[in-house]
Amino acid sequence: MVYFLCFLLFLIGLYCIVTKKNLLKIIIGLVIVEYAVNLFLVLLGYKTGGHAPIINLAAPDWIYVDPLPQALVLTSIVIGLAVLALVVAIAMRIYERYGTFDITQIRKLRG
Amino acid sequence: MQFLPLFVAVPLLVAFVIPLLARWNKWMPDILGNLATLYLLVAATGLYFIRPFNNIMIYKMGGWVPPFGINLVLDGLSHLLLLTVCLIAFMATFYSIAYMRKYTGKGKYYVLFLLMLAGMNGVVLTGDLFNLYVFLEIAAVASYALVAFGTEAEELEASFKYLVMGALASAFILLGIGIIYGMTGTLNMADAARLLANVGTAGKMFVSAFFIMGFGLKAALVPFHAWLPDAHPSAPAPISAMLSGVLIKALGVYAIVRIFYNVIGVTPQLSYILMVLGAASMLVGVLLAIGQWDFKRLLAYHSISQIGYVILGLGLGTPLGIMGGLFHLFNHALFKSLLFLNAGAVEYTVGTRQLEEMGGLSKKMPVTSATSLAASMSIAGIPPFNGFWSKLFIILACIQAGRLWFALAAIIGSLLTLASFLKVQK
Numbered sequence: 001m002v003y004f005l006c007f008l009l010f011l012i013g014l015y016c017i018v019t020k021k022n023l024l025k026i027i028i029g030l031v032i033v034e035y036a037v038n039l040f041l042v043l044l045g046y047k048t049g050g051h052a053p054i055i056n057l058a059a060p061d062w063i064y065v066d067p068l069p070q071a072l073v074l075t076s077i078v079i080g081l082a083v084l085a086l087v088v089a090i091a092m093r094i095y096e097r098y099g100t101f102d103i104t105q106i107r108k109l110r111g
Numbered sequence: 112m113q114f115l116p117l118f119v120a121v122p123l124l125v126a127f128v129i130p131l132l133a134r135w136n137k138w139m140p141d142i143l144g145n146l147a148t149l150y151l152l153v154a155a156t157g158l159y160f161i162r163p164f165n166n167i168m169i170y171k172m173g174g175w176v177p178p179f180g181i182n183l184v185l186d187g188l189s190h191l192l193l194l195t196v197c198l199i200a201f202m203a204t205f206y207s208i209a210y211m212r213k214y215t216g217k218g219k220y221y222v223l224f225l226l227m228l229a230g231m232n233g234v235v236l237t238g239d240l241f242n243l244y245v246f247l248e249i250a251a252v253a254s255y256a257l258v259a260f261g262t263e264a265e266e267l268e269a270s271f272k273y274l275v276m277g278a279l280a281s282a283f284i285l286l287g288i289g290i291i292y293g294m295t296g297t298l299n300m301a302d303a304a305r306l307l308a309n310v311g312t313a314g315k316m317f318v319s320a321f322f323i324m325g326f327g328l329k330a331a332l333v334p335f336h337a338w339l340p341d342a343h344p345s346a347p348a349p350i351s352a353m354l355s356g357v358l359i360k361a362l363g364v365y366a367i368v369r370i371f372y373n374v375i376g377v378t379p380q381l382s383y384i385l386m387v388l389g390a391a392s393m394l395v396g397v398l399l400a401i402g403q404w405d406f407k408r409l410l411a412y413h414s415i416s417q418i419g420y421v422i423l424g425l426g427l428g429t430p431l432g433i434m435g436g437l438f439h440l441f442n443h444a445l446f447k448s449l450l451f452l453n454a455g456a457v458e459y460t461v462g463t464r465q466l467e468e469m470g471g472l473s474k475k476m477p478v479t480s481a482t483s484l485a486a487s488m489s490i491a492g493i494p495p496f497n498g499f500w501s502k503l504f505i506i507l508a509c510i511q512a513g514r515l516w517f518a519l520a521a522i523i524g525s526l527l528t529l530a531s532f533l534k535v536q537k
Contacts, residue, residue, distance in 0.1 A: 010286070017275060026275060033282045040286060044293045069292070072241055076285060079248045083278050086252060090259055090271050097264040106268055 045069035133218035280328035287321035330363020344407035348455020356448035385426030392419030435504030
């Protein structure tokens with residue numbers, strides 16, 4: 001069920017990228033897609049009633065969540081930040097050149 | 112074994128040092144960038160003497176044993192790609208010394224170039240799925256920035272398009288890697304392949320769909336090719352040569368081969384899908400190329416078409432087909448980067464990329480015209496040149512496997528390529 005909702009979030013982002021005409025809305029769609037993937041990775045490692053993955057010798061019967069996906073998500077968030085910074089910078093320069101965020105008016109390249 | 116990490120570490124280190132030393136002397140970026148790529152080329156060639164034939168070199172990062180730690184693996188396939196990447200990178204940096212004089216910010220250019228190189232070397236060497244994703248993103252982010260390097264209106268537009276498509280592809284790939292981790296609980300490629308053998312086909316098909324989508328976008332196979340003809344011509348010429356020559360191969364084709372052949376395992380359906388995608392790219396790419404009058408744009412469409420040949424050969428799955436595909440991959444890297452560098456030279460001298468406005472260039476630039484002729488002959492598959500032999504292998508492999516329609520498509524594609532390059536030679 002949770003995975004299904006996560007996938008739905010991914011599809012919402014995808015829809016946003018495909019249909020929106022505004023550069024900033026496309027960027028927001030991109031961010032939603034990234035967050036959906038990050039959420040999916042974190043969910044993979046979650047176990048019901050799990051504790052933070054630091055071994056507690058006093059309580060040997062604790063269940064720990066899987067620490068690996070958390071490390072992956074951390075890396076993936078950093079990469080996402082780099083991509084976001086770059087895409088926003090490019091969008092700003094596009095606005096300087098064209099004076100608009102509307103992709104239907106940004107068409108200097110022929111198909 | 113100890114030198115495998117250097118293929119990633121050296122370009123990263125030099126990329127870090129260049130901005131520090133660039134203020135000191137304006138030739139520093141050129142010298143350091145060329146020395147780094149020269150070193151990588153020598154090292155990649157030298158490894159052929161060290162790596163015993165048919166042998167695999169493994170480097171364990173930090174001494175951790177494979178299923179837990181990250182490892183770098185060098186086998187025959189990665190070595191071929193590594194050599195191609197380092198060779199084209201050295202040629203491109205050497206060319207950049209003169210070509211990049213017309214741009215400002217040479218230091219930043221070399222930094223991005225070396226980051227892209229480090230990412231590509233990492234992609235071909237790594238033996239870990241998530242590490243593959245990280246290196247892929249390093250190379251991709253650097254290439255987005257390089258496409259926009261001139262900061263003209265068209266370049267920014269192309270870069271934005273490329274970035275949105277590329278980031279979406281990366282999201283699909285990461286989702287696929289996450290699903291593999293969920294099914295097997297490991298990220299090491301060899302370990303995942305072993306554990307995936309016990310997983311049902313439904314799961315594998317699901318994950319294959321994500322990977323075909325993601326890597327297909329990176330390799331610019333036909334339904335996902337829209338970004339390439341904008342992004343590749345907009346970049347400075349040496350970068351176009353790198354993007355078309357090696358980036359789509361290291362990030363797209365190599366990753367497809369590695370994931371599908373070594374991790375998930377090829378089924379007949381999957382092989383058929385790859386062949387159809389290959390044949391479609393081959394024909395659609397070349398048909399779109401015929402109508403182009405912008406030299407670099409024409410070359411970019413040909414990249415789509417030639418990548419189609421590579422994927423068709425690899426998708427066949429027979430030894431001859433795989434050999435033909437890999438041989439064509441190497442050949443394409445050579446002649447396509449040569450053509451892009453020539454296009455850059457022509458643009459540098461004449462100031463235009465429109466084919467109608469050129470003409471009589473063979474008198475003005477005899478060397479460039481001779482090398483263009485050789486490369487065009489090669490890409491069109493005229494007999495003594497390398498492109499002919501690799502295409503012949505692919506077509507023979509198609510016939511051998513009983514796929515006559517694909518063989519016919521490959522021959523038609525080759526004829527159309529010849530037709531469109533006749534225009535360039537005029």
